[in-house]
Ligand SMILES: Cc1cc2nc3c(=O)[nH]c(=O)nc-3n(C[C@H](O)[C@H](O)[C@H](O)COP(=O)(O)O)c2cc1C
């Protein structure tokens with residue numbers, strides 16, 4: 366397939382506005398602002414079938430249409446550049462190598478929703494990405510793609526880069542807003558939804574970097590072109606896949622939505638890392654989503670194909686595990702992350718995440734109790750759906766799926782009081 370999102374990244378000086386302009390850059394913004402109404406832009410994005418690339422896969426045009434049509438208050442667009450989901454590293458590639466594609470998408474989105482300002486909330490650790498973005502934003506202002514009278518029109522919109530302090534929870538959209546306001550990044554109860562009362566109480570929309578980077582081509586090449594890429598009308602467009610784990614060639618791969626998982630692992634990724642260690646399991650959408658056993662891996666990487674297997678595309682962080690992987694240790698590592706990142710507001714998440722980690726550590730240490738496996742599942746079941754934000758679910762799903770799908774291995778750890786996986790590394 367022709368590269369769309371990554372077409373510029375290998376060009377010399379790919380970050381500079383001159384290179385972006387030479388490749389037809391900012392034509393989408395010019396077209397939107399000078400020849401389309403904000404409503405036309407929203408309709409085009411709806412028709413394209415674009416769904417959010419940040420994790421939940423919510424239809425982007427529909428989300429944009431929730432913003433009030435009558436403007437009585439300032440409107441804001443927030444670009445979620447926090448990218449903290451383990452196994453996910455696609456947004457940073459876009460920001461660091463081709464920042465103007467994302468900026469152009471931000472400004473088109475801002476026009477569609479008549480935003481007064483766009484805030485790009487970038488993860489604190491992305492120091493290089495922040496420098497690249499700061500420079501690109503200055504270039505965009507200089508050429509009137511941001512600021513006053515954009516593309517010579519009477520529409521104006523500010524563009525601001527805000528660096529977070531490095532917390533996973535600040536990628537959750539309501540925590541992101543609280544953090545942007547200068548408070549501790551605590552998620553908020555919904556409703557009210559951001560389009561009703563978002564950052565500083567104003568109508569707000571939050572979109573992921575890759576979602577926004579898809580927008581310029583939808584405007585230039587048309588919604589039908591975009592909708593023609595992918596599995597079906599619910600799973601459209603080009604997609605970035607982050608491949609990591611036990612494969613020959615880990616990295617970011619661009620392919621159409623719905624790429625077969627096995628094609629990603631065995632063709633693009635060059636196959637398993639060790640020829641004598643076959644595929645055991647794969648997490649298809651970042652550490653939050655339920656794991657797949659090897660025999661479930663004949664699946665297309667799109668929202669609905671993965672949902673049919675009760676997992677998700679999430680942030681498209683595909684983590685491959687071979688036969689030497691100890692599933693107890695892998696789950697312990699994941700659970701440690703969520704226990705560390707829980708903001709502590711809700712009791713099930715605050716207490717449950719630490720409790721699950723402690724039980725897993727006990728099993729890993731060869732001191733697991735017979736009741737521990739059921740207890741783990743029970744704690745996870747009691748977190749799911751009972752918290753303010755989806756971090757609770759994100760912590761519960763790996764536990765539920767690992768324990769259910771690899772129960773024999775957990776049981777063997779408890780029975781034998783040690784790891785029984787051939788070749789597993791335990792530090
Ligand atoms: C704990 C948690 C962390 C999240 N982290 C991110 C993130 O780093 N980047 C992101 O785009 N979305 C993240 N999300 C999803 C956002 O809340 C939101 O759905 C997304 O930014 C919307 O953009 P989209 O519609 O373009 O996908 C996270 C959600 C949760 C629950």
Ligand code: SF4
Nearest residue numbers: 708710711714752754
């Ligand atoms: S689910 Fe966890 S991270 Fe989310 S608000 Fe509750 S305690 Fe905080």
